[in-house]
Amino acid sequence: MDAIYIPQLAKAPERTEEVQVKEFLPGLETLTPVRGRVRVQHQGNYLEVSGQAEAIITCTCNRCLQQYNQRLGIDTKEVIWLDEAANQAQDLPLEREVAMEDLVETISPDGYFYPSEWLYEQMCLAMPQRQLCDRNCPGIISNTIDSSENPIDNRWASLEALKKQLPGL
Helix, strand or coil: CCEEHHHHHHHHHEEEEEEEEEECCCCCCCCCEEEEEEEEEECCCCCEEECCCCCCCCEEEEECCCCCEEEEEEEEEEEEECCCCCCCCCCCCCCCCCCCCCCCCECCCCEEEEEEHHHHHHHHCCCCCCCCCCCCCCCCCEEEECCCCCCCCCCHHHHHHHHHCCCCC
């Protein structure tokens, strides 16, 4: 996806550009290309960015540690303010209190908007925090080896067999 030059966007028909997406995004591991669209509209002192996209990702279940595939989709809208001071380095302390009105995205009105970066961020925010392969996933199932009384996870079976071969352990 090409970057959008903001001054050129202000002169575009309806001050809008729509980008069709059908590609793998760098840094986002998906089984299928991300498919959808990103729409950027210049509103004078801000950009209104909206997007719909989906892809299939591989997740690892937090309970049983098995991998499973899941559809990841977004349908979101964001306002990004245009501010001349957006790209200027500020000498700020490492810690400071931030007011709620300062928690906004800003970019320079003479700069570029990168739809691929925005879409990557939105897809990452949509990733499930709690990854479960099934609502009723029982978790890791313990198996016993050689009728011993201590239950052992079958993934440790090779280590247990090696341990039995070594003398004195």
